[in-house]
Amino acid sequence: IAGITQAPTSQILAAGRRMTLRCTQDMRHNAMYWYRQDLGLGLRLIHYSNTAGTTGKGEVPDGYSVSRANTDDFPLTLASAVPSQTSVYFCASSWDRDQPQHFGDGTRLSIL
Amino acid sequence: KQEVTQIPAALSVPEGENLVLNCSFTDSAIYNLQWFRQDPGKGLTSLLLIQSSQREQTSGRLNASLDKSSGRSTLYIAASQPGDSATYLCAVRGSNYQLIWGAGTKLIIKP
Numbered sequence: 001i002a003g004i005t006q007a008p009t010s011q012i013l014a015a016g017r018r019m020t021l022r023c024t025q026d027m028r029h030n031a032m033y034w035y036r037q038d039l040g041l042g043l044r045l046i047h048y049s050n051t052a053g054t055t056g057k058g059e060v061p062d063g064y065s066v067s068r069a070n071t072d073d074f075p076l077t078l079a080s081a082v083p084s085q086t087s088v089y090f091c092a093s094s095w096d097r098d099q100p101q102h103f104g105d106g107t108r109l110s111i112l
Numbered sequence: 113k114q115e116v117t118q119i120p121a122a123l124s125v126p127e128g129e130n131l132v133l134n135c136s137f138t139d140s141a142i143y144n145l146q147w148f149r150q151d152p153g154k155g156l157t158s159l160l161l162i163q164s165s166q167r168e169q170t171s172g173r174l175n176a177s178l179d180k181s182s183g184r185s186t187l188y189i190a191a192s193q194p195g196d197s198a199t200y201l202c203a204v205r206g207s208n209y210q211l212i213w214g215a216g217t218k219l220i221i222k223p
Contacts, residue, residue: 004155042116042201042213043156050209058210090155097209100146103155 003027004104006091012110013081021076021107023091031094032074033101034058034066036087043090049074050097081111114139114206118214126222127194133187133217135202140180142204147176147187149198150216156201160187192221 007022025032030051035043045058049068063085065077074093078085088108092101115138125131135145144163148156160169160176162185168177175188189196199218203211 040215042215043203043211044213045210048210092156097205098144100158100161101156101211102158105153105155 004091004093004102006089006104006107008107009105010108010110012112015081015083015111017081019078019081019109021078021089021091021109023074023076023104024072025074025091025093025102026072027093027102028071029093029095029102030071031097032068033092033094034064034074034076035090035092036060036085037090037106038087046076046089083111085109086111114142114204114212116202116204116212116214118200118202118217120217121215122218122220124220124222125192127192129192130188130190131192131219133189133200133219135185135187135214137183137185137204137212139206140183142180142206143209145176145178145185145202145204146211147174147185148201148203150201151198159200189219194221194223197221 004025033048034046037043044060047066049055052071088106090106091104094101117136146161147159150156162169162178173190178185199216201216203213
């Protein structure tokens with residue numbers, strides 16, 4: 001089934017550790033996004049990529065980095081995790097910036 | 113700075129009722145507005161996308177309207193069913209191409 005795959009589905013991580021959240025899509029979408037969702041808040045954009053080889057900063061980029069080496073993969077890295085990064089992380093993709101976004105099922109990340 | 117608000121935060125109605133969910137935004141200079149649903153423990157599913165030049169969009173029992181001048185959008189659900197229970201989120205896209213999201217309305221349809 002075509003869609004977006006995120007891994008892991010959940011993770012508990014010690015503060016200070018490095019962590020990479022994986023995201024793969026098989027729809028050949030040009031644009032990809034990383035969001036975090038916190039209780040009581042809307043989704044907030046962390047980083048995005050309009051096409052392979054390019055990335056941009058969203059609303060809350062600090063402490064996170066991304067890369068887009070190819071069309072399908074868009075990993076999100078926490079270089080040194082802090083408790084405030086405890087959240088649910090969603091990866092999404094779309095044909096372009098004006099088309100509906102398709103979401104993965106999320107990664108639930110707890111930083112202790 | 114664009115802000116998106118969804119009121120109420122939660123809504124519970126009996127099965128079969130028609131209902132309206134509200135979304136308001138502070139900056140009318142938007143390119144489009146989208147409605148999504150989110151089931152517990154799952155990602156988001158796109159329901160409707162309204163371009164800034166459009167007034168409404170329909171899909172099945174769902175109808176979304178857009179009034180840019182007043183900064184409002186509504187999602188109308190006809191003949192609600194228990195399967196419609198979910199959190200509904202709206203998001204607006206501005207000139208920087210980023211989506212700004214509301215916090216959502218949690219809808220419960222009672223059988």
